Amino acid sequence: MLRGNFFNIKSDESLFFKKNLDKIILKSSDKISFFYFSGGTTGQPKTIPLSNKELKGRSQYRSECYKRIGINRKNKVAVLLPFGPWVAGPSARSAAKEVGCVVFSFGLLKNEHEIISLFSIIKKHKIDTLITIPSFIDMMLFFLKKNYINDVKINTIITSGEFITDSIRQDVKKHISADIYSTYASSEAFIGHECIEHSGYHFDPNRVGIKVQDDKILISVYDSEIIPILNYEIGDLGYIDSSRCSCGSALPRVHLSGRGKNVFSLSGAVKVYPYQVVELIRRIGMPIRKCIIIIDEFSPGKDFIKFIFGLSDMPKDIDRKFILDKIKNLSLDFADAYNQNLIKIELDLMKTFYKGNKLKIEVQDNRTYER
Amino acid sequence: MRDKKYKKILKRYREHPFYKKRGINSINEIPFIDSQEVIDIYKMSNQADSMVFFTSGTTGNPKAIYYGKFDISYMANYIKWFCDIEGANQNDKVLVLMDQSFWGVGYITGLGHIKAGNCVIPVDNDLPKDKIKEIIDIVKPTIISSLPSVLLEVGDVIDGYKFRIIETTGEKLNNKERRVIEQIYGGEVFDAYGLTEAIIGVECKNHDGYHFNSDRLLLEIVDPYNKEARPDEEWGELVVSTIDEYNTPIIRYLSGDLCKVSYKKCSCGLCYPKVWIKDRVRPTINLHEGYKIEKGEIAKLFDRAIGRGIFIDAEAIKNESKILLNLFINDAVDDSQQEKITLEFVNYSYELMHMIRNNKLEFKFIIQ
Numbered sequence A: 001m002l003r004g005n006f007f008n009i010k011s012d013e014s015l016f017f018k019k020n021l022d023k024i025i026l027k028s029s030d031k032i033s034f035f036y037f038s039g040g041t042t043g044q045p046k047t048i049p050l051s052n053k054e055l056k057g058r059s060q061y062r063s064e065c066y067k068r069i070g071i072n073r074k075n076k077v078a079v080l081l082p083f084g085p086w087v088a089g090p091s092a093r094s095a096a097k098e099v100g101c102v103v104f105s106f107g108l109l110k111n112e113h114e115i116i117s118l119f120s121i122i123k124k125h126k127i128d129t130l131i132t133i134p135s136f137i138d139m140m141l142f143f144l145k146k147n148y149i150n151d152v153k154i155n156t157i158i159t160s161g162e163f164i165t166d167s168i169r170q171d172v173k174k175h176i177s178a179d180i181y182s183t184y185a186s187s188e189a190f191i192g193h194e195c196i197e198h199s200g201y202h203f204d205p206n207r208v209g210i211k212v213q214d215d216k217i218l219i220s221v222y223d224s225e226i227i228p229i230l231n232y233e234i235g236d237l238g239y240i241d242s243s244r245c246s247c248g249s250a251l252p253r254v255h256l257s258g259r260g261k262n263v264f265s266l267s268g269a270v271k272v273y274p275y276q277v278v279e280l281i282r283r284i285g286m287p288i289r290k291c292i293i294i295i296d297e298f299s300p301g302k303d304f305i306k307f308i309f310g311l312s313d314m315p316k317d318i319d320r321k322f323i324l325d326k327i328k329n330l331s332l333d334f335a336d337a338y339n340q341n342l343i344k345i346e347l348d349l350m351k352t353f354y355k356g357n358k359l360k361i362e363v364q365d366n367r368t369y370e371r
Numbered sequence B: 001m002r003d004k005k006y007k008k009i010l011k012r013y014r015e016h017p018f019y020k021k022r023g024i025n026s027i028n029e030i031p032f033i034d035s036q037e038v039i040d041i042y043k044m045s046n047q048a049d050s051m052v053f054f055t056s057g058t059t060g061n062p063k064a065i066y067y068g069k070f071d072i073s074y075m076a077n078y079i080k081w082f083c084d085i086e087g088a089n090q091n092d093k094v095l096v097l098m099d100q101s102f103w104g105v106g107y108i109t110g111l112g113h114i115k116a117g118n119c120v121i122p123v124d125n126d127l128p129k130d131k132i133k134e135i136i137d138i139v140k141p142t143i144i145s146s147l148p149s150v151l152l153e154v155g156d157v158i159d160g161y162k163f164r165i166i167e168t169t170g171e172k173l174n175n176k177e178r179r180v181i182e183q184i185y186g187g188e189v190f191d192a193y194g195l196t197e198a199i200i201g202v203e204c205k206n207h208d209g210y211h212f213n214s215d216r217l218l219l220e221i222v223d224p225y226n227k228e229a230r231p232d233e234e235w236g237e238l239v240v241s242t243i244d245e246y247n248t249p250i251i252r253y254l255s256g257d258l259c260k261v262s263y264k265k266c267s268c269g270l271c272y273p274k275v276w277i278k279d280r281v282r283p284t285i286n287l288h289e290g291y292k293i294e295k296g297e298i299a300k301l302f303d304r305a306i307g308r309g310i311f312i313d314a315e316a317i318k319n320e321s322k323i324l325l326n327l328f329i330n331d332a333v334d335d336s337q338q339e340k341i342t343l344e345f346v347n348y349s350y351e352l353m354h355m356i357r358n359n360k361l362e363f364k365f366i367i368q
Helices: A018-028 A052-069 A088-099 A112-125 A134-146 A166-176 A274-284 A320-328 A332-339 B002-015 B035-044 B069-086 B104-115 B129-139 B148-157 B175-185 B295-306 B335-348 B350-357
Strands: A032-041 A044-051 A076-079 A102-105 A129-132 A156-159 A179-185 A190-193 A208-213 A216-221 A229-241 A253-259 A264-266 A270-272 A288-299 A302-311 A343-349 A360-365 B050-055 B063-068 B093-097 B119-123 B143-146 B165-168 B188-194 B199-203 B217-222 B236-242 B253-262 B274-280 B284-286 B292-294 B311-318 B323-329 B361-367
Touching (some): A044 B129, A088 A102, A112 A134, A134 A156, A274 A288, A274 A360, A320 A332, A320 A343, B069 B199, B093 B104, B143 B148, B148 B165, B148 B175, B295 B311, B295 B335
Parallel strands (some): A302 A343, B165 B188, B323 B361
Antiparallel strands (some): A216 A229, A264 A270, B284 B292, B311 B323
8 A cells, every 4th residue: 555645747757768767777677578669859758668567467457448348359450550669559459469359450551552451451351440549540531531432341449649529430430330439548558448438538446546636637557667657647637537437337437628738639649748849949949939839730630730939039040941850850759750741840930029038838729620 | 300290290281271171191292382372371270369460472462461379479489599599688678670560570579589588679660760769879779680671771870889689680681781780780690581471590600591490390492393302401492381380380381492401510509400591493573671572473563564575674773762673674665554564563562552652662664
């Protein structure tokens, strides 16, 4: 039993960053089996070292959630999440394997011909379940409609990483007759899943502890081994509902009521936090006092982001290429999504000057649905 | 010992639906199988509780390979055996720089290293080069496992970082490439030889041929034309039989590789037999990241596209960002015919489609 008060760990000062990591790697090197990575700012990507026990624990918990959603060993599951250094794809793959499904791992497909060939593979191999992110579903629906394909049928889609709206759920039901179940997870931990009622995320309090403080969600993962996750601020706002759900489950639910200030999600399940923008401005090294970020869609499931900087005075020369390069490398996952053409960026400078030392960041989201 | 192996293979043969229908009584009666029949084996294997990876092989038709739970464990154990030969130890951190989703080799290599007690950093080779460097800086891996072409491509960002061991696989590695890779990455290169259908062997410190575990694999050498058995240490086509694979047993598979096998003790001290690979039996073009296509298949694509056998030869020239495929022909083709030929290439396999649509492969028609 844990007693006493623990400090809250904020996502921008956690042990997953390089400055704290070397000692951990040195101390637990014999236990670490895998290294995965997550966003973070450039020069400071979040590193997630996992032991075999942790990985197994994560897969088991995730697979229990998948089973509660209704996935069983008869299902054929395609994992359409990023692999490589990212933890999302491998975690979903090992959980589906733990359930006993037939597992296809595709990674995050990004262009028309790849998605069209996915449709033929789905039909040929009778794949009935997809694990992916909402922006991919958006892309998939677009190409289905564009190519007049109407014989792709899926039973279940499990999503994570981004918010999913009712209009997408209805669109998916209409075109591929699939039910969408959203899951709530971060790189650091898998938290919970939606049930048939689609009202909050059920979580197992024996696996993951959730506390709400000033509306902020704090998580503690009980089987974390290499890096203990205690009272970790995940960056979302919400509340816990312990009443019995009408789906019949006695497990409590966490409801999300919003993101932390200015946190925004982009295509490819990329999350951008204010501290990353502050770090970006520091790296650009210009007297920027105001930053307006306008997010729009340039094609279904793909985002267009315009950075507008307000300066305190005009420098002698502005190297736009240098600034764009710094923006591209905002974080490891941002750079990856940019390289995969899921994100487009543009730069603009305000004509008026801003005095004072305080930096203001504004986010304007013009997308048709919230991520 | 060999009798015991034969019995095991015969048992697999009688159990699997694909082989069972052929009704064989002794090992000598088992017919050879080719890559098309391997697809049938995968189709008829038990698909429950399996992982599916894709490959197009060298002769088209993307194959979906269903690896059962035991097969994955068997292959991971075999990779662990490779690690022992290379000298990987429990303190090693392994950067597996390969495709981690579609192609199974990256996943299985990672699992094998975990079995060997290493720590694994799985990284997709699509990740930008500077990001790969960032990961190397943070984790400081001691072993890198990748394809020779990827290692050469990423080489310019390595910037003096030294690895202890460099594992290569998936492509034929020539001596020049080996020297360049060793110079850039600072360690010793150990090349591994495998087919999509079976993992074969790994080099020892002598770097002369690939050791294979004869308890796990039965390798035969046959004449490429009349398929008669060749004695040890004579070149011929390699025929592979896996002994312990349950889900998809590969029995007497004609690999298309020109090889020789020797059971003599190696001077490195290992008693395991060795296999050497010289070339493909049929002329083949190496394209990108381990993907190959037989010249005979290219000729068929020409036939299908324009109904004329004008293809003579092909050569692939690699530059920084793309591959130029020179197609030597004996008659002119107009723009629409060139487009038809390109379309045949696009439809031939997933990898070719991926390369062409992403502008990584360009065709040049040269009349001779």
